[in-house]
Amino acid sequence: MNAHTPITAALPFAVPSSRWDESVAGKLSPAELLLYRSNLLGGDLTVTNFGGGNTSAKLEEVDPLTGEKVEVLWVKGSGGDIGSMKLDGFATLYQAKLLGLEAHYAGPDDDDKMVGFLPHCTFNLNGRAASIDTPLHSLLPFAHVDHVHPDAIIALAASSGGEAATQEIWGGKIGWLPWKRPGYTLGVMLRDYVKANPQVEGVMLAGHGIICWADSAKACYEHTVQLIADAANYLNAKLGSAPAFGGQKVAPNPDRAAIAADLMPRLRGFMTGARQKLGHFSDDAEALEFTGSVDFERLAALGTSCPDHFLRTKIAPLTLDPARLQDDAYLAQKIADYREMYAAYYERCKRPNSPAMRDSNPVVVLVPGVGRITFATDKTTARLAGEFYGNAINVMRGAEAIGDYIALDEQEAFDIEYWLLEEAKLQRMPAPKPLVGKIALVTGGAGGIGAASAARLLREGACVVLADRAADAVEEVRAGFAKQFGKDVVRAAVCDVTDEAQVQAAIDVAAREFGGLDILVANAGIASSAPIEETTIELWNRNYDVLAQGYFLTARAAWPLMKRMKEQGGSSVVFIGSKNGVAAATNASAYASAKAAANHLARCLALEGAPHGIRVNTVNPDAVIKGSKIWDGDWRKERAGAHGIDSGKELEEHYRQRSMLKRDVLPEDIAEAVYFLGSDMSAKSTGNMINVDAGNAQAFTR
Ligand SMILES: [Zn+2]
Numbered sequence: 001m002n003a004h005t006p007i008t009a010a011l012p013f014a015v016p017s018s019r020w021d022e023s024v025a026g027k028l029s030p031a032e033l034l035l036y037r038s039n040l041l042g043g044d045l046t047v048t049n050f051g052g053g054n055t056s057a058k059l060e061e062v063d064p065l066t067g068e069k070v071e072v073l074w075v076k077g078s079g080g081d082i083g084s085m086k087l088d089g090f091a092t093l094y095q096a097k098l099l100g101l102e103a104h105y106a107g108p109d110d111d112d113k114m115v116g117f118l119p120h121c122t123f124n125l126n127g128r129a130a131s132i133d134t135p136l137h138s139l140l141p142f143a144h145v146d147h148v149h150p151d152a153i154i155a156l157a158a159s160s161g162g163e164a165a166t167q168e169i170w171g172g173k174i175g176w177l178p179w180k181r182p183g184y185t186l187g188v189m190l191r192d193y194v195k196a197n198p199q200v201e202g203v204m205l206a207g208h209g210i211i212c213w214a215d216s217a218k219a220c221y222e223h224t225v226q227l228i229a230d231a232a233n234y235l236n237a238k239l240g241s242a243p244a245f246g247g248q249k250v251a252p253n254p255d256r257a258a259i260a261a262d263l264m265p266r267l268r269g270f271m272t273g274a275r276q277k278l279g280h281f282s283d284d285a286e287a288l289e290f291t292g293s294v295d296f297e298r299l300a301a302l303g304t305s306c307p308d309h310f311l312r313t314k315i316a317p318l319t320l321d322p323a324r325l326q327d328d329a330y331l332a333q334k335i336a337d338y339r340e341m342y343a344a345y346y347e348r349c350k351r352p353n354s355p356a357m358r359d360s361n362p363v364v365v366l367v368p369g370v371g372r373i374t375f376a377t378d379k380t381t382a383r384l385a386g387e388f389y390g391n392a393i394n395v396m397r398g399a400e401a402i403g404d405y406i407a408l409d410e411q412e413a414f415d416i417e418y419w420l421l422e423e424a425k426l427q428r429m430p431a432p433k434p435l436v437g438k439i440a441l442v443t444g445g446a447g448g449i450g451a452a453s454a455a456r457l458l459r460e461g462a463c464v465v466l467a468d469r470a471a472d473a474v475e476e477v478r479a480g481f482a483k484q485f486g487k488d489v490v491r492a493a494v495c496d497v498t499d500e501a502q503v504q505a506a507i508d509v510a511a512r513e514f515g516g517l518d519i520l521v522a523n524a525g526i527a528s529s530a531p532i533e534e535t536t537i538e539l540w541n542r543n544y545d546v547l548a549q550g551y552f553l554t555a556r557a558a559w560p561l562m563k564r565m566k567e568q569g570g571s572s573v574v575f576i577g578s579k580n581g582v583a584a585a586t587n588a589s590a591y592a593s594a595k596a597a598a599n600h601l602a603r604c605l606a607l608e609g610a611p612h613g614i615r616v617n618t619v620n621p622d623a624v625i626k627g628s629k630i631w632d633g634d635w636r637k638e639r640a641g642a643h644g645i646d647s648g649k650e651l652e653e654h655y656r657q658r659s660m661l662k663r664d665v666l667p668e669d670i671a672e673a674v675y676f677l678g679s680d681m682s683a684k685s686t687g688n689m690i691n692v693d694a695g696n697a698q699a700f701t702r
Contacts, residue, residue, distance in 0.1 A: 279515025
């Protein structure tokens with residue numbers, strides 16, 4: 001959306017069409033056809049949201065024990081996403097055993113117990129766990145079954161006018177079941193409903209989604225797509241050309257990206273808890289349409305409807321007044337109020353055996369004219385929560401076009417959120433990596449030490465902004481890390497550390513893209529070599545601009561964000577210094593004295609930062625030649641000249657032999673020290689230097 005575009009008409013629902021390709025499908029086995037159909041449905045975001053729904057087929061297989069043919073239910077297993085899943089994402093279960101389970105079922109109180117029987121029905125030792133939706137598929141007597149939650153369908157399912165609209169659109173071919181939380185009981189209700197209404201070709205599940213079926217994979221896929229298209233076309237006609245949600249009250253603010261960059265670290269600072277939060281900002285069309293509308297406050301208070309949406313976005317979003325964003329006391333109070341509201345919800349709804357209350361901070365924060373900010377313990381979860389809230393906005397738009405939007409009942413919502421089996425799943429999750437929740441910025445991020453440091457932090461779970469003045473190089477490093485660590489966790493910023501505005505812009509990237517800054521690695525550097533009489537004022541200034549002033553500018557710009565993290569374990573600045581900042585160097589007075597200035601700057605900042613929980617430490621490398629841009633050009637020749645040796649291999653051997661330990665110093669060695677100083681392993685250390693130089697007595701600190 002253009003920055004200034006006013007919202008004049010409701011966003012329409014996407015109308016999907018069949019993407020079935022018989023030249024592909026014709027070659028597939030029955031199980032592969034199920035996968036093909038699932039990927040087609042899940043890969044089309046107009047059909048269903050991320051991870052949304054599940055698909056199944058009842059196929060004939062040979063029993064490995066008896067050699068006899070048996071009917072096996074292939075159904076999307078627990079977790080994963082139907083759009084990207086592979087064949088191993090399906091659970092396989094003996095259909096006869098699944099049907100036999102009903103002998104253990106006495107009523108709705110048995111839902112949890114029934115989940116425990118599912119693994120006993122496993123066919124062929126398949127390790128994929130069956131999902132809670134399995135009974136929906138096993139109890140229906142149809143060969144192919146799809147269950148999806150596209151926005152247009154949930155809009156019908158979550159509207160007071162939904163049942164009438166379902167009748168109007170499909171004339172009795174699609175049935176309607178009132179809300180029931182997913183589980184065995186819903187499967188029984190559905191099976192009985194279909195038996196009593198044999199004309200139906202699918203059933204709307206109120207507050208949730210749709211389930212439908214057919215005799216072949218292709219027919220089932222095309223049936224599902226057609227139902228979604230029918231719903232979308234119907235809603236689009238009802239929405240007409242008027243703006244949604246009662247019309248626009250607050251226009252999109254053209255400065256919203258800058259506002260988000262300013263706001264996010266402050267919100268993040270107030271969200272105290274076990275771990276720091278990662279933020280995700282979006283000013284997509286849905287967010288601006290909804291937050292700027294007349295009906296915004298009324299609808300936002302209702303929360304989301306579909307269980308998938310609700311689980312990602314919490315009971316309700318936090319809404320902020322755009323006129324008061326500069327007021328810290330207001331923001332702190334709003335978050336405190338939210339936490340209190342959440343605790344009250346927990347107290348009202350908890351049952352005797354409910355798990356303990358979880359994190360009470362808001363996940364979704366909405367600001368009229370600015371957009372939607374989501375917070376979670378990792379970046380991908382924060383992004384997905386935002387996307388799910390975008391889906392919820394679509395649902396509300398459609399639901400309100402045909403009646404009143406109906407959110408999930410509070411107790412029902414609680415029972416899903418604090419479901420005991422969900423808690424068991426959470427307890428089984430591996431402990432997060434040490435830097436999950438931390439945000440780092442590395443200057444000179446495209447170079448040897450910078451990229452190695454960034455990789456080390458990424459590997460331990462941090463999100464990283466790579467700042468470098470070389471635009472192509474930094475983008476290349478970012479793309480490589482995106483492949484290795486995931487696209488969500490790394491960003492690039494073009495930044496010359498001698499330029500105040502560019503430094504601020506890079507810090508703003510950390511704020512807007514991730515929500516703040518916990519670890520600053522000031523690494524961007526240059527090197528020069530010249531005897532004092534040949535050191536020009538330009539050369540002198542160049543060294544001081546990058547190595548002293550550059551470190552000052554990055555630390556100063558990072559400071560306000562880092563101060564915000566005092567209550568959450570503090571933050572860490574790591575300066576990449578040099579052996580030459582401690583030990584005198586021949587013919588490098590500009591470089592070495594500028595490095596010494598940076599080293600002392602670190603100590604001054606350690607003193608000044610301590611009351612704010614900011615630690616400042618220095619790593620002093622020496623002779624890190626591999627991967628270094630500094631060592632590519634003249635510096636290599638100059639240093640070789642200064643030592644009276646050849647600039648090729650001899651130089652590396654020279655440095656190796658010069659070290660006390662007779663070892664090469666690699667970028668990865670420096671990165672290890674950066675990781676130590678950036679992480680809580682060094683939580684009690686500030687104002688220190690760590691030499692990573694394979695031993696150099698001249699550089700011993702004293
Ligand atoms: Zn569902």
